[in-house]
Amino acid sequence: MAKVTSLEFSKTVYFSSLICDYLAEKPGLKAFYNRFPDIESFKSQIEEKQKFFTDDARQTLVCSLNKQYKGVKASEASLKNITLLEEATTFTITTGHQLNLFTGPLYFLYKIVSTINLAKQLKKHYPEFNFVPIYWMATEDHDFDEINYFNYSGKKVQWNRAHGGAVGELSTRGLEEVYNVVESEFGQSKNAQELKELFNNAYLNHQDLTSATRYLANELFKDYGLVIVDGNDSDLKRLFIPYAEEELLHQTAFKKVSETNEKLSNGYNIQVNPREINLFYLDEGLRERIVFEEGVYKVNNTKIVFSKSEILGHLYEVPERFSPNVIMRPLYQEVILPNLCYIGGGGELAYWFQLKGFFKAIDVPFPILLLRNSVLIQTESQTKKLKNLNISNEDIFLKRDAFINKKVREISNINIDFSEQKNHLLIQFEELRNLAKQTDKSFLGAVEAQEKKQLKGLDRLEKRLLKAQKRKLSDQVQRMTDIQNELFPNGSLQERNTNFSEFYLEYGKQLIPELIARLQPLQQEFLVLTM
Template sequence: MNGITEALRSGSRLAEDYICSRDAARGLYEYDIRWESGLQARAEWLDQSENTRIDRRDLAEYLRIYNKRVNDHGEVHASITRLAEQDALVVTGGQQSGLLTGPLFVIYKAASVVAAAREAEERLQRPVVPLFWIAGEDHDWDEVNHTYLPDHLGDMKKVKLQGRFAGRDSVSNVHVDTQQWMNVLEQVEHLLPDTIHKPGLMKCITEIHQSSSNLSDAFARMISALFASSGLVLMDASDPDLRRLEQPVFERLIRKNEVLRSAYTQGASLVQQAGYAMPAEVAEDGANLFYIHEGTRLLLLLKDGLYSDRKGLVSFSEERLLQELGEHPERFSNNVLTRPLMQDSVLPVAAVILGQGEIAYWGLTREAFRQFGLQMPILLPRLSFTIMEDIHHKHMKQYGLSFQDVQYHMEEKKEQWLAQQETFQVDEQFDKVQEAFLDLYGPLLDEIAEIHPGLERIGDTNLSKINEQMQYLKQQTHKAIEDKHNVSLRHWNGIQNSLFPTGKPQERVHNALFYLNRYGTEWIDELIKASSEFLGEHKVIAL
């Protein structure tokens, strides 16, 4: 799939410098972004460190059971069989579960995992399995319970899973009933235009959600519907069966907690010394682990030999915490700093696909990997796209707009265009009238003030009201001109809402359902087949 490279603004200078291989950032990571140079070395290290990870046969058995439930496809089971082989490696990436898969970038991240695994397998001539893990352990319900679709005018509408969840339990543990799903699907049905793909798409997502009791399961089945034929294996990080496998890793995280805290502090110092803002909090008393207590996910602190949360709801000695882990491993989960260590203690990771924010906070972890007896894997920035539909491309040419104009100067360009459409210069004409009025009215007010002091106050009030009315008339004149050009302004708004809705990149707002409804699923396969370079470039593509 051909595309035009366009710069896309980023919120992380550290990630941008890593992608550009600048020395200040490069020293915080194990491998260079040009991953082919380190791929063989990484594979050799993984071969030598097989005993540092959980038994891959146990892992494969767990994955067979989980994927049979939510991702049951022959290609997926073939991938799991290959993963059980001693020389098999993994390319992985993950995301918290989102409603109807969430923003488009989630689709691009999963496509990146598949494409990078194929490329690595070709280069290494050994099995490399694509695996996507779902961060069902995350507890920010308000962040994942909605998504966005355009209406028939192109305006973005929020599709939300109704029902208030006030707790802080893991998303995978929040029950969603059938009526809640049906309310979401009714919103989708209303927003999606009729196309040849719509009946099959609605049937598919309806069946998925009717068979799902929580957001993580529905998310997994949605990803499966799009990627199972590529052999993409799925894993829910909050699955109790997985937690039982991870129990020895959590034990090591607890026993080495002091050492790891020191390593993260050192990582934070190196990031700051290199001149970067802190990408994630590194608390001096942070244990970098969560404990689930009565449906609430609590971040643990370590102080004076005790593991406790900030509110004092729980408190454990190390011995008691280890006992709790042995009895209830499902009550434990990682934070953003220990999740990379868990991932590499479970999977033989050749490379990991990350967003720019993730690349930044991984810059804190290199020393922690070493202290844990691991090595930071190769980090690859996920694929990044803006889908340019023909109608918006046509309108951009019509109004002389570039992609960067839309990204940075849209309002300014629109105002300039509007001003060029009218010979009547609203602001200039009203300014002239107001100036002439004051020239006539000002002296009159001075004269009547001499007749009686009270007239000065009445005159000032009168002048203020006249100015307000003139401003109102000016606003109404601007509005009339806008109404006169309403069709063209809808073109401008359509461009904005398609490419940078609410001022954000398309891939961070739009849901994939709009494009699946319009173009089917083939474009996802094309993305995977056409992608072999992971250099952090942003592509504008046409479907």
């Protein structure tokens, strides 16, 4: 059993002011989201979504999912959840992620576990309704370089191949070479054999990246009723036709998101900027922007051109050719799913905050936004090291220089904090300023210049003394640096860098049930698990 401790996201220094302010429910952000993610908020969200989502949309969704699940060895729990989606009392909790090779970074697991656990928690609180956890595969993305690798033990395991178009349609040819690397790196333990079999079955026994990723996610989470959705589906795209037509003719997203960005940018960084048309044209080996120029619609970097009537006719005939970009994809998701809540990382939620005004303008309910669980996994040995070095949870999350400086000050037998001397100096110079004002005001500039010079001198002395102490305490500094490097590879959060395979090799099939047991999505704190 894992031991759990936690700390506030704002104390980790890895989350933006936007996310920290959202979690603190700062009033200035209220206009950019619908409802805050607490258990009571879901009652009103259910009522709002019930009015919007039609029985016809449910039938289309269930029919599409049944087609997508043909040939998939789904669990009874997942198949039951698909059937439940026909009922007006069933809603979804959704997360989405790229088709990263072998799940990519650890937070792939945390997103899905957060989604599963929130669905379970809502069922307990609202037993008259059903809640289905959804993993939305980003099959239409075309950023292959973002997904063609995973990190293992400090090494980059990479899939090299030519690419173009939607990544979900990419053939898995060439992944035999990656498997050979996996086989040599993972070793021969029982857990290693399970991992190698999982990789082999997913990538060498499936023809494209979509089916490989569906197999992988299903194998990891099928016992928990996870339902996997591929949005690159002609029937589901047909539900989206009115919104794609609106985008082509009126560019509402551009107008409304631009208005929101202007307001949001007063205090926060903008994550994405809208285009005048936020749709791509999708075909075999092709995913390019649709642009409106010189009175016609063009597919960027091609010779494909449509008049207004031609592109609308094409949309109604083959809606699957029209692919939403980062601005439109959230809308597509909310149109085709009876969704209540989207669970994502800080970067994802940042661009969702830009969309509230757009959703309102086209009368689509805006979902509750929930920051996914974040986790730092420590071994028992690492936890003991941290305790012996007197390093707290707050300490270990500090950036490298701040971490070392703080710990050196703590363990030094001399005081390396010149704050008292600086305060004394400031008092002295305040007296000199008063004296100058009473005698000759022309001396004020000289007094202030001397003050700055002496404060800088104290800063330099403090840094030199700290540097000298680091040399003197080099063994302890090295041990502290080593443990932080282990837990924060490449100076980043473990969950954004490390692949789940490193922990599966250690903990095997216990890993995911342990995460399911420990992660509480509405707790909204960063968890530290000692396994």
